[in-house]
Structure formats: structure tokens, C-alpha cells
Amino acid sequence: xxxxxxxxxxxxxxxxxxxxxxxxxxxxxxxxxxxxxxxxxxxxxxxxxxxxxxxxxxxxxxxxxxxxxxxxxxxxxxxxxxxxxxxxxxxxxxxxxxxxxxxxxxxxxxxxxxxxxxxxxxxxxxxxxxxxxxxxxxxxxxxxxxxxxxxxxxxxxxxxxxxxxxxxxxxxxxxxxxxxxxxxxxx
Amino acid sequence: xxxxxxxxxxxxxxxxxxxxxxxxxxxxxxxxxxxxxxxxxxxxxxxxxxxxxxxxxxxxxxxxxxxxxxxxxxxxxxxxxxxxxxxxxxxxxxxxxxxxxxxxxxxxxxxxxxxxxxxxxxxxxxxxxxxxxxxxxxxxxxxxxxxxxxxxxxxxxxxxxxxxxxxxxxxxxxxxxxxxxxxxxxx
DNA sequence: CTGATTATTTATCAAATGATAAATTTTACT
DNA sequence: AGTAAAATTTATCATTTGATAAATAATCAG
Numbered sequence: 001x002x003x004x005x006x007x008x009x010x011x012x013x014x015x016x017x018x019x020x021x022x023x024x025x026x027x028x029x030x031x032x033x034x035x036x037x038x039x040x041x042x043x044x045x046x047x048x049x050x051x052x053x054x055x056x057x058x059x060x061x062x063x064x065x066x067x068x069x070x071x072x073x074x075x076x077x078x079x080x081x082x083x084x085x086x087x088x089x090x091x092x093x094x095x096x097x098x099x100x101x102x103x104x105x106x107x108x109x110x111x112x113x114x115x116x117x118x119x120x121x122x123x124x125x126x127x128x129x130x131x132x133x134x135x136x137x138x139x140x141x142x143x144x145x146x147x148x149x150x151x152x153x154x155x156x157x158x159x160x161x162x163x164x165x166x167x168x169x170x171x172x173x174x175x176x177x178x179x180x181x182x183x184x185x186x187x
Numbered sequence: 188x189x190x191x192x193x194x195x196x197x198x199x200x201x202x203x204x205x206x207x208x209x210x211x212x213x214x215x216x217x218x219x220x221x222x223x224x225x226x227x228x229x230x231x232x233x234x235x236x237x238x239x240x241x242x243x244x245x246x247x248x249x250x251x252x253x254x255x256x257x258x259x260x261x262x263x264x265x266x267x268x269x270x271x272x273x274x275x276x277x278x279x280x281x282x283x284x285x286x287x288x289x290x291x292x293x294x295x296x297x298x299x300x301x302x303x304x305x306x307x308x309x310x311x312x313x314x315x316x317x318x319x320x321x322x323x324x325x326x327x328x329x330x331x332x333x334x335x336x337x338x339x340x341x342x343x344x345x346x347x348x349x350x351x352x353x354x355x356x357x358x359x360x361x362x363x364x365x366x367x368x369x370x371x372x373x374x
Numbered sequence: 375c376t377g378a379t380t381a382t383t384t385a386t387c388a389a390a391t392g393a394t395a396a397a398t399t400t401t402a403c404t
Numbered sequence: 405a406g407t408a409a410a411a412t413t414t415a416t417c418a419t420t421t422g423a424t425a426a427a428t429a430a431t432c433a434g
Contacts, residue, residue, distance in 0.1 A: 059326075066330050068322075081322050084315045117304045124311040128271045131318040134325060135255075135268050139246075141328055142361045143253050146421070166382065174329045179421055181383050333391075353412065366391055368413050 025108040044082035053099025231269035240286025
């Protein structure tokens with residue numbers, strides 16, 4: 001839990017009691033490379049913290065697999081469009097490497113919000129921050145060429161290339177594998 | 188304030204005391220068509236509720252103006268990447284029609300969170316919902332053709348066409364005015 | 375280690391979109 | 405209503421990206 005508490009402290013300090021309450025609704029998850037952590041069609045009821053490994057959220061559009069986002073160590077990952085609406089998700093979470101996570105039961109977490117305003121505040125801030133990231137992502141894909149998007153990704157997370165297959169990066173950038181290969185070939 | 192309270196009730200019911208506290212930090216704003224409600228470079232310190240009118244958030248990329256989003260009656264609008272970070276915004280909010288709004292002072296609102304957990308909860312839910320909308324927007328622009336995005340917009344908000352100039356719609360869709368005109372011409 | 379599978383690159387041609395310019399339509403202002 | 409300004413459409417050509425196929429490289433299972 002130590003990494004998780006350090007992560008929380010970036011947003012909001014918690015009392016020992018609150019930390020214990022979260023620990024009580026959390027459990028470790030070990031998962032192998034290329035396994036789905038959460039399957040398509042299930043309603044999101046777990047918020048994951050990544051201790052080790054790389055995750056991606058993906059979905060299908062016309063039989064083509066599209067990667068929505070990546071997440072690395074010391075970050076939270078969840079399919080928020082299901083988490084916050086209670087509807088089944090059309091998306092899956094897959095671990096790209098052998099991974100260790102902490103799963104936090106979200107219905108129980110939302111219950112804790114009533115007893116611990118500090119926990120509600122913590123997750124409010126976590127998701128506000130994630131919301132800002134998503135707004136910035138809209139900007140990055142709205143009016144930039146594929147090459148600009150690729151270069152921005154390299155600048156933003158240079159380790160992506162070492163850890164994530166190009167086919168996933170391509171759809172994340174909104175282009176085909178072949179186009180990405182062409183862009184990379186230019187330099 | 189009545190419209191605003193109705194809007195709030197969609198997310199979380201407030202006590203009379205909490206409503207009064209929000210009313211005390213809010214004030215009406217009347218603004219003419221095509222005026223900027225908030226200018227580029229200012230830090231966002233007001234969350235607006237639109238009673239009447241249409242808003243858009245825009246910014247410049249290489250001297251080209253890009254529309255990030257639209258907002259209509261009975262919705263909140265704010266430049267969240269500035270609201271939640273405290274940094275100056277590179278974006279502006281403009282009203283596309285003669286408009287009436289309610290401006291809520293955000294630093295004072297965030298103060299109220301300490302006294303009224305119900306207000307913190309309300310805005311948590313409001314922004315969680317906006318976050319989900321933004322995640323869905325990423326999906327819509329990530330791997331759809333310009334024509335698909337245009338048709339999706341028409342389906343989603345058919346009144347956009349009547350109330351928003353096409354030049355704004357074009358950059359919102361991530362294409363040039365000329366391309367949009369061509370897409371529209373096909374039918 | 376070896377063969378099979380998967381990932382990536384390269385090549386070619388087609389389709390979509392951008393850039394620019396000009397024509398037309400709409401809107402705004404007096 | 406009449407004029408100027410702004411918005412939209414149309415046309416042409418250039419560039420980017422997609423689709424498909426094939427070649428090469430990397431990874432994985434036995």
C-alpha cells in the first residue's frame with residue numbers, strides 16, 4: 001500500500017483511519033502480460049492502481065481494435081465512462097507487461113465518501129486531474145497531423161516506445177500501423 | 188437562480204442553506220453576441236451557468252482559431268484546465284448569441300467545499316459527468332472520418348447548425364471550413 | 375534451437391483532406 | 405433598401421493518410 005499512499009499524498013493527505021478504510025476495500029492483483037484485467041461488457045466496479053506494469057484501455061470499432069489510452073506505474077486506471085454512469089463498458093483494460101496492481105472496490109469506495117469527506121475530496125482531485133489530462137488529449141488530437149501527434153507522444157512519454165508495441169501506439173494516435181511505420185521511417 | 192437549482196438537482200439535492208451560500212457567491216452576467224466572456228491569458232476564476240445563449244471555448248494554434256467545445260442553455264461552462272490547475276488559460280470563452288449567465292466565483296466555491304460537503308459532492312458529480320463527456324469526445328475524434336464526425340454532431344445536437352456558424356463547427360470537428368462545406372455538399 | 379506466429383516495414387495505388395483562390399450567399403449596419 | 409463585410413460554397417491541385425499486399429524482422433512455444 002505504500003506506493004498507493006504516496007500517490008494519494010500528491011492530491012490530498014488522508015488520516016490513518018481513512019487509509020485503513022481504503023485498505024479494507026482494496027486487494028492486490030497479479031496479472032500476466034497480455035491478459036485482460038477487465039473484459040468488454042462488464043460494468044466497471046474496480047479502480048486500479050498500477051504498482052508495476054503497463055496498462056491500456058481498448059475497444060473495437062468495426063472489428064478494428066483501438067487503444068484509447070495507456071497507463072504506467074504509479075497511476076490510476078479505470079473505465080470512467082462506466083465507473084461514473086454504472087453502465088456496462090464497451091472497453092477493456094489489458095496489461096501489456098506482467099503486472100502488479102491494487103484493485104479498489106468502487107461501490108464500497110463511494111460508500112466511504114459518506115463517512116470520510118477526505119476520501120471523497122481525494123478522489124475528486126484525482127479525477128479532476130485526469131479530466132484535465134483528457135481535455136489536453138482532445139486538444140492534441142483535434143488539429144495536429146499524425147506526425148505531430150507522434151512527436152508529441154515521444155516527448156511526453158519517451159518510454160512508451162520501449163514498452164508498448166507500435167500497433168497499439170498507432171491506434172492511440174488515430175492512424176493505422178502502416179501510417180505510423182511510414183512516419184517513423186522518415187527520420 | 189431557479190434554473191440553476193433545477194440543474195443542480197439533476198446531480199445532488201442541496202439544503203436551503205447550501206443554496207443560499209452558492210447564491211451569495213454568484214452574480215448574473217449579461218453579455219452581447221460575439222463578445223468574449225473570458226479572455227485568453229486569464230486564470231479561470233468563474234464557473235458559468237448558461238441561462239440563455241450559446242457559448243464556445245476557443246484557442247489559437249499557429250494563428251488559426253480552433254473551437255474546443257460548445258455549450259447551450261442549462262449547462263455549465265468553464266476552462267477546466269485552468270480552473271483545476273490555477274494556471275492561466277490559453278483559451279477564451281465567447282458567447283455566440285446575446286446571452287444571460289450566472290457566474291459562480293470558483294475560489295469562493297472551493298472554500299464552501301469545506302463547510303458544505305454536499306456542495307463538494309454536487310460539483311464532484313457535475314465534473315465527473317463532464318469528464319465522461321470528454322472521454323466520449325476523444326473516442327469520437329480518434330478514429331472517425333470527418334463525415335462521420337459531422338453526422339454524429341448533427342445527431343447529437345441537431346440545433347447546433349441553426350445556432351452556430353459553420354466556421355466554428357469546422358474547427359470543432361478538426362477540419363477546415365472548406366472541407367466541411369464539401370462534406371455538406373455531398374448530400 | 376527451430377519453425378510458426380506475430381509485429382513491423384516497404385511499396386503501390388486510391389481516397390480523404392488541406393491550401394489557395396474565386397464566386398456566391400448571407401448578414402450587419404446605416 | 406443599399407452597401408460593405410463576413411460566411412459559405414465551389415473549383416483546382418497538392419499532401420496526407422488509408423487499403424492492400426508482400427517482404428522482413430522479432431517473438432514465442434515446444
